[in-house]
Every structure is written in C-alpha cells, then in structure tokens.
Amino acid sequence: MPSVKRQTVLSWSGGKDAAWALHALRSAGEVxxxxxxxxVTSGYDRIAMHGIRRDLLQAQARAAGLPVIEAVIPPQCDxxxxxxxxxxxxxxxRTRWPACEDIAFGDLFLEDVKAWREALCARLRWTPRFPLFGRDTATLAREMIEGGLRAHLCCVDTQQLDATFSGRAFDARLLADLPASCDPCGERGEFHTLVHAGPMFAQPIxxxxxxxxxxxxxxxxxxxNAAA
Known part of the structure; x- marks a missing residue:
C-alpha cells in the first residue's frame, strides 16, 4: 500500500516566496x-506587512485550492x-486536521528568522519545514519568473529601495534594474510582492x-484590487 503523506500547513504571506514554497512542496510530492x-491585521483587513487585501487573499486561496486559517492581530502588534x-x-x-504536525515557511537565507521560527514551533509542538532555504536567490528569482510566476511589488522599504519600484511587476526587467545592494528576492525586507498567477494556482487572478x-x-x- 502507498504510504500516507505527512500533512502540512503553509505560512502564507500572499507573496512570491510563499507561493513558490507551495509549488516546491507540491512538486516534491512528499507532503x-x-x-x-x-x-491579517484587524481594522485594515489586509495581510500583515504586505498590505494585501483580504478579498485578494481569498482569491489566492481559491486559486490554490486550499482553505485559509487567519491569525488576526491588531495594528502595532507586539x-x-x-x-x-x-x-x-x-x-x-490541528483541530481540523488532527494528524497535521508540520508547518512550512518560504524563508530563503536569514538564519536568525529561521532560528526564531524553529524555537516558536518547538514551543507549540509543530515541526517547521523550509523548502526554499539556502537557495541562491538570484537563481531562484529567475526560476520563479521563467516558471510562470507573476507578481507585483506591493510594498517597498524606501530605506533600502527607491519608492518608484513599488507597483512594478516582478520580472526580468525589474531584476536588471535592482541596485546591487538589493537582494533579488527582497529577502532582507527590501520589498514584498502580491502573487496573482503561477503554477501553484489553477487559474490567474x-x-x-x-x-x-x-x-x-x-x-x-x-x-x-481584484479586477471586476
């Protein structure tokens, strides 16, 4: 008899790294x-940090064929x-999926963030997975674009990247225009993205x-906004 796959939930930001982590997990076929x-930030009805509207979050979930569990936090959350x-x-x-013990994250190379997540998961008795961790981000960025992922920059940290990058498509031209100080995947918080198409979705948004x-x-x- 075929072995039963381990169940996992995925930490979802609405951005490219979480989306590509979903694609990687499904492609590997191990979970x-x-x-x-x-x-989600209460009052704003948007995904924390990325600022993505809740209706677009729901559209992403439908396109991915997965339910969403929201962790609602207040603004200026400690x-x-x-x-x-x-x-x-x-x-x-865990109530809905009693056998589920794993949670996956789209982190790429920040060891301190990974260690913090591992410690938190240990306290909560969950096993963390990092399907993209350690990948070269320049290679990964090109892989995403060439693999059909479509996204736009929805937030830019102007202390690291010019504000004019906000709203631009995450594409080859963007990668060419990024300053050398900026990670190609924005892993140091230079930018965040909204994913609206890719191999992890049944249809584009x-x-x-x-x-x-x-x-x-x-x-x-x-x-x-979701187009009418």
Missing amino acids: DVVALVTT NATYEASFAAALSEA AVERGESVLRDARFAYTDF
Missing part, C-alpha cells in the same frame, strides 16, 4: 499541503500578541493597480 495560515494569535491559528489547524502611499515615513505601499 500534503492542507491549508494556508495567514496573519511579539507576544503575535505569537498568541499564531498559536491559536495552529490550534485551529485578475488584479488592478490602485494608489501608492507612503506609510510611517518609510514604506511605499501600492494598493491592488
């Missing part, structure tokens, strides 16, 4: 991804509150670009 776990909300979301996941705003005198956000 069964059963749900997305997403941190770490203790975040961890409590995250723990509650994982508790809900139609989006329309909205306004761009500067928040906290630092982060240039470009709004995207």
Whole structure:
C-alpha cells in the first residue's frame, strides 16, 4: 500500500516566496499541503506587512485550492500578541486536521528568522519545514519568473529601495534594474510582492493597480484590487 503523506500547513504571506514554497512542496510530492495560515491585521483587513487585501487573499486561496486559517492581530502588534494569535491559528489547524504536525515557511537565507521560527514551533509542538532555504536567490528569482510566476511589488522599504519600484511587476526587467545592494528576492525586507498567477494556482487572478502611499515615513505601499 502507498504510504500516507505527512500533512502540512503553509505560512502564507500572499507573496512570491510563499507561493513558490507551495509549488516546491507540491512538486516534491512528499507532503500534503492542507491549508494556508495567514496573519491579517484587524481594522485594515489586509495581510500583515504586505498590505494585501483580504478579498485578494481569498482569491489566492481559491486559486490554490486550499482553505485559509487567519491569525488576526491588531495594528502595532507586539511579539507576544503575535505569537498568541499564531498559536491559536495552529490550534485551529490541528483541530481540523488532527494528524497535521508540520508547518512550512518560504524563508530563503536569514538564519536568525529561521532560528526564531524553529524555537516558536518547538514551543507549540509543530515541526517547521523550509523548502526554499539556502537557495541562491538570484537563481531562484529567475526560476520563479521563467516558471510562470507573476507578481507585483506591493510594498517597498524606501530605506533600502527607491519608492518608484513599488507597483512594478516582478520580472526580468525589474531584476536588471535592482541596485546591487538589493537582494533579488527582497529577502532582507527590501520589498514584498502580491502573487496573482503561477503554477501553484489553477487559474490567474485578475488584479488592478490602485494608489501608492507612503506609510510611517518609510514604506511605499501600492494598493491592488481584484479586477471586476
């Protein structure tokens, strides 16, 4: 008899790394991804950090064929509150899928972030997976684009990258235009993305670009809406 695959949930930001992690996990075929776990900021109804609207989150989940479990946090959330909300979301996941013990992340090379996630998962009795960790990010960025992933930059840290990059497509031209100081995948927080098409989705998501705003005198956000 064929062996039963381990079930895993995936930490979902709405961006390219989480999306490509989903694609990598499915391609490897070693686990069964059963749900997305997403941190949503209350009041704003948007994915934390990325600023992606909740309706687009739901559209991504439908395209991926997976349910979403939301970890809702308040604006200006402290770490203790975040961890409590995250723990509650994982508790809900385990209630729905009692055999699920794994959670995957799209982290690429930041050892301190990986260590923090490992410690948190250990406290919550979950096993973390990092399907993309250690990949060369220049190679990975090209692989994503050539593999059919389509995304736009929805947030730019203007202390690391010019605000004019916000709203641009994540494509070969963008990679060529990035300064040498910027990681090609934005792993140091230079930018965040909204994914709207790729091999992890059954169909592309139609989006329309909205306004761009500067928040906290630092982060240039470009709004995207689901196209009618």
